[in-house]
Amino acid sequence: MLPDFANPADWLPWAFASLMGFSILVYVVLDGFDLGVGLLFPFADEAEKDRMIGSIGPFWDANETWLVLAVGLLLVAFPTAHGMILTALYVPVFIMLIGLILRGVAFEFRAKAHARHKRLWNCVFFAGSTLTALSQGFMLGLYVMGLQQTWATFLFAALTAAFLAVGYSFIGACWLIHKMEGGLQVKAVKWARDSLWGVILGIGAVSLATPLVSTRIFDRWLQFPDVFWLAPIPVISGLLVLWLWRMVRVMPYENDARSWQPFAVATALFALAYVGLAYSFYPYVVPDRLTIYEAAAAPESLLIILIGACVVVPIIAGYSVLAYVIFRGKATELRYD
Amino acid sequence: MEALDTLIFSRIQFAANISFHILFPTITIALGWALLFFRVRFAQTGDIKWMNVYRLWVKVFALSFAMGVVSGITMSFQFGTNWPGFMETVGNIAGPLLAYEVLTAFFLEAAFIGIMLFGFSRVPGWLHILATFLVAFGTTVSAFWIIVLNSWMHTPQGFEMIDGVAHATDWFAIVFNPSMPYRFVHMLLASGLTVAFLLAGVSAFRWLLGDRAADLRATLKVGLCLGALLIPVQIYMGDMHGLNTLEHQPQKVAAMEGIWETGPHQPLLLFALPDAEARENRFEVGIPSVASLILTHHADGVVQGLNDFVAEDGTAMHPPVLPVFWSFRTMVGTGMAMLAVSWLSVFLMWKRRRLHPDPHAKRWFAAEGLPRPLIWLLVPMTFSGWVATLAGWYTTEIGRQPWLVQGVMTTEMAVADVPAPMVASTLAGYLVMYGLLLLAYISVIVYLARLAARGQDAPAYDMDHSGKAQVEALQPGE
Ligand code: HDD
């Protein structure tokens, strides 16, 4: 599984695949929660909407930048795969972009446009978040199906689309549990309770489908000695689900204790599911067609980027944390003062 | 046929997306620095008017920034969805440049924009100023990297081709390629001018609504002075840029000037309709020898014509002439209009102050000096920066065709094999959305200007010892 570290042509693609995988994961968790907040919009009243927006306002842009980094790394490190994947996903990518555009601008417009138009921008915000979540889920489904385009794979992709949207709502609700107080927090707990099933079904569907679609993946997971090494992934995931299940039934705790827990546990669950997925597909970047080694760009160019990344990524982590620290605590309505 | 349609639609789609995108960076790059200026003035003088200027324009900034971010994300996906051949061929060079843009610029902007927009009453003054600085710096760094890439596509060097794929040999040569310094400076100045006329135009609009507030006067003066200061530099830089292009892409300059036949004494054409079929200009109106004079600094200097760039088999290896010729004239014409308007305004404001000195403060300019027709004129000039910037990019980019990377790959080689109807429908989708968003964007700016003109929405400020804002209306603990 591990590459040969003496040979740059061997470990560089691996390093970049890890880096890209990492940024996709960070993206899914971070933009996942703010898209989720958008998906929950119709269930909140006007004043609550302002507070919900307030809880993601300072962050959404940086969260989205992880997507730019991920697609940038794909583009940079695996140019052939980038072309193959994005042309195959041409339509869902277009829909996602429309969604991202609508969501991002609605954010700013609703705060600045005439009060009369606020309702409209609220709808746009919801619509943009929904389109984005659905199309990302759709892409996930198609990718799991090896980018095959048949009615059956479309059907599966439609299912994953729905599950991912509900999953995002779940992590969004967990975020709100942490950032809200009073009635809205109670509501957020209820939203989390009502959407947990999406997470369970989504992870379950993808976990069952991947080995069924590809015998390679089937063998990977269910071969004799490996199955023991791998068992912790589903087992721990199951335990995390149970933990979440319990929390969303009894929260909020006295004095708002441990309100961060659902979000943290949900993040761990997303991460585990993601690691499982990555294990299934490694070393392929286009499922069963192109490995990261076949798709990789020239080592000298990758090295240049890696050096920069090693210097800059810790700094990025530093000021991202700074932003979260400055805007920690319960969210209120946002003001430009 | 099919492939050709895909190519055409993909090109129009790319052009539409980048044109929409660049509108907003053009504003954010310079507006970030302008906001830093306003913020620092407020910190220095404690004069509330600077805070009011900041408060209005930070909203415009936030809006433009969001539009820039989301349309930029579209851009980065475009390479894969529509131009996979680009990355497959020159990815080893374009890749690191784009990666450095994300790493050094995008994250910086994205992390500090939150503090800049919403942190005023949460963080100490110095940190708020620092955040504003870092956001402005980030947009400029981002412009640097993308312009490096774009300039490299015009004047590529520092690489070798192995099996049809470009490999970098000299990163210094790639980054500091011959047209980069000109293009980068020209673009930064374009951004400065766009913001100058935006500030002035919106303030003129408020003036016409009857507003005479101190913050409005300050903005008007800053805008006009900035414009007057930058435009001569821009014209000079543009000239240098053109000379550099003449050296590296003579066919582009020939198209800009509408020169078909190589020869001395080329006229500067004020009007012409270049005819690609007949390979000549119709309805030519020009000043004899002036193009030769500008381009070679001799009236009898020889300038290469487009007919030198036709392959043996008759295919033209030069860009389409009509769009390049006219977009160049649009840019230069707009630049001349900017020169006239800004200099006249600054002169009149200065004269007025000379005649009526201010007893209280040493001020150089008085906004009352502007006659009403001039104020009226400033309003349509609000978006003149956009016009000139787009025209400039069209000159540059269409002038590079048929090459995508000059001499290395043609645009046709890069296009994805996506069915034409699919590209056509996404193109239609984008166009509709861009139209609506542009409408919304402009109406919100008008709305904000009206709101400001009514003097609403301006709470009183206090600062504690650290410079953190204390806003009365805020709840305790907020
Ligand atoms: C001269 C300036 C310039 C030019 C020519 C371009 N951009 Fe841009 N771009 C910026 C200047 C800029 C900026 C000033 O940095 C923006 C605008 C607003 C913002 O937030 O950053 C930005 C935002 C922006 C973003 C969002 C960044 C974020 O998440 O914060 C992406 C992904 C791109 N751009 C990508 C591109 C691509 C692929 C381009 C060309 C093909 C391109 N831009 C041309």
Ligand code: HEM
């Ligand atoms: C920001 C301002 C820019 C504008 C307004 C602009 C505009 C255009 C236009 C109008 C074309 C179409 C030319 C034609 O096909 O006849 C074009 C082509 C192209 N430009 Fe730019 N461009 C800009 C910046 C960039 C940058 C920064 C890059 C790359 C880093 C870039 C890459 C390309 C590519 C790949 C094409 C070929 C696709 C096509 O022909 O449409 N452009 N651009």
Ligand code: HEM
């Ligand atoms: C009035 C005198 C001006 C001259 C002589 C001039 C000259 C030029 C030339 C020769 C180019 C093409 C460069 C190439 O070969 O690629 C260019 C491009 C451009 N111009 Fe201008 N320009 C002038 C004014 C302006 C103004 C007022 C603006 C905007 C406010 C502007 C914005 C641009 C932009 C954005 C580009 C494309 C990017 C680039 O190549 O730098 N120009 N200009």
